[in-house]
Amino acid sequence: MRHTKNNYAFIDSQNVNLGIRELGWRLDFRRFRIYLREKYHVRKAYLFLGYIPQYEKLYESLRDSGYVLIFKEVFVGGENPIKGNCDAELVLRAMIDYAMYDKALVATGDGDFACLIKYLYMQNKLGHLLIPSQKVCSGFLRRAAGEKLIWMENLKDKLSYK
Numbered sequence: 001m002r003h004t005k006n007n008y009a010f011i012d013s014q015n016v017n018l019g020i021r022e023l024g025w026r027l028d029f030r031r032f033r034i035y036l037r038e039k040y041h042v043r044k045a046y047l048f049l050g051y052i053p054q055y056e057k058l059y060e061s062l063r064d065s066g067y068v069l070i071f072k073e074v075f076v077g078g079e080n081p082i083k084g085n086c087d088a089e090l091v092l093r094a095m096i097d098y099a100m101y102d103k104a105l106v107a108t109g110d111g112d113f114a115c116l117i118k119y120l121y122m123q124n125k126l127g128h129l130l131i132p133s134q135k136v137c138s139g140f141l142r143r144a145a146g147e148k149l150i151w152m153e154n155l156k157d158k159l160s161y162k
Contacts, residue, residue, distance in 0.1 A: 005041035005102055005103070006041075006043050006100070006101055006102045007040055007041050007042045007043065007101055007102055007103045007104070007105060007127050008042065008043065008044045008045070008046070008094075008097060008100070008101035008103075008104055008105070009036050009040070009042045009044070009045040009046065009104075009105040009106075009107065010046050010048070010090050010093060010094050010104060010105070010106045010107070011045065011046065011047045011048065011067075011106075011107040011108075012048055012086065012087070012090060012106075012107060012108035012110055012113070013047050013048055013049040013086075014049065014050070014086070015107075015108045015109055015110050015132065015136070016107050016108065016109075016130075016132050016152070018132075018136075019109050019131075019132025019133050019135075019136040019152070020132050020133070020152060020153075022132075022133065022135060022136065023132070023133050023135075023153050023156070025156055025160045025161075026160060026161045027152075027159055027160065027161075028159055028160060028161045028162070029047075029062055029065055029067070030061075030065040031158065031159050032159050033045055033065045033066045033067060035155070035158060035159060036105065037066070040103075040105055040127055040128065042105060043101075044068060044097075044101070045066060045067050045068065046067070046068050046069075046070055046090070046093055047062060047067040047068070047069050047070070048070045048072065048086035048089055048090045048093075049069065049070075049071060049072070049086065050071065050072050050073075050074040050086070051071035051072065051073065051074055052074055070086065070089055070090075070093060072086040072089055087110065087112050087113065090106075090108075090113070090116075091113070091115075091116050094106070094116060094120070098125070101125075102125075102127075103125060103126065103127030104120050104125055104126060104127055105127045105128050105129075105130060106120070106126070106128075106129050106130070107129075107130040107131075107132075107152070108129075108130075108131070108141075109131045109132050109133070109136040109137045109138060109141065110138065110141075111138025111139070111140040111141055113141065114138065114140035114141050114143075114144045115144075117129055117141060117144040117145050118144040121144060121145065121146060121148065126145065126148050127148070128145075128148045128149070128150050129141060129144075129145035129148055129149050129150065130150045130152050131149060131150070131151055131152060132152045132153065133151065133152065133153040134151060134153065
């Protein structure tokens, strides 16, 4: 009997989206989900994002593309008008589901995730760390991921809107 890989993806949507946009292109999330399934055997892909009611059609489209959406309450006000930091939720979900996946793929450039990446790496549970670009990559992440690091900036032809 052939063993089927059971990998999960944990995606920091704000970091990935903004990092890719800084490169001058837009990530096609539908194509990204297909890429994760076909290339890395990702069965479940969590997308962590702040909830804003007027984007409900976008959320429905993301669900239809195969993502499991994990929302963070959004803070509105102050100098930064919208803030929905999902770091703790991503780390918590990766640990809650730890026994359910073979490998974790994490997509972010945020150095706050270095401890999670290092732990997954040391436990041989890190499939890959996908970082939007070298411009927005934490040195802590580079060291924690070792050879498991993939630059999303090199995937423009496969993952950008056409």
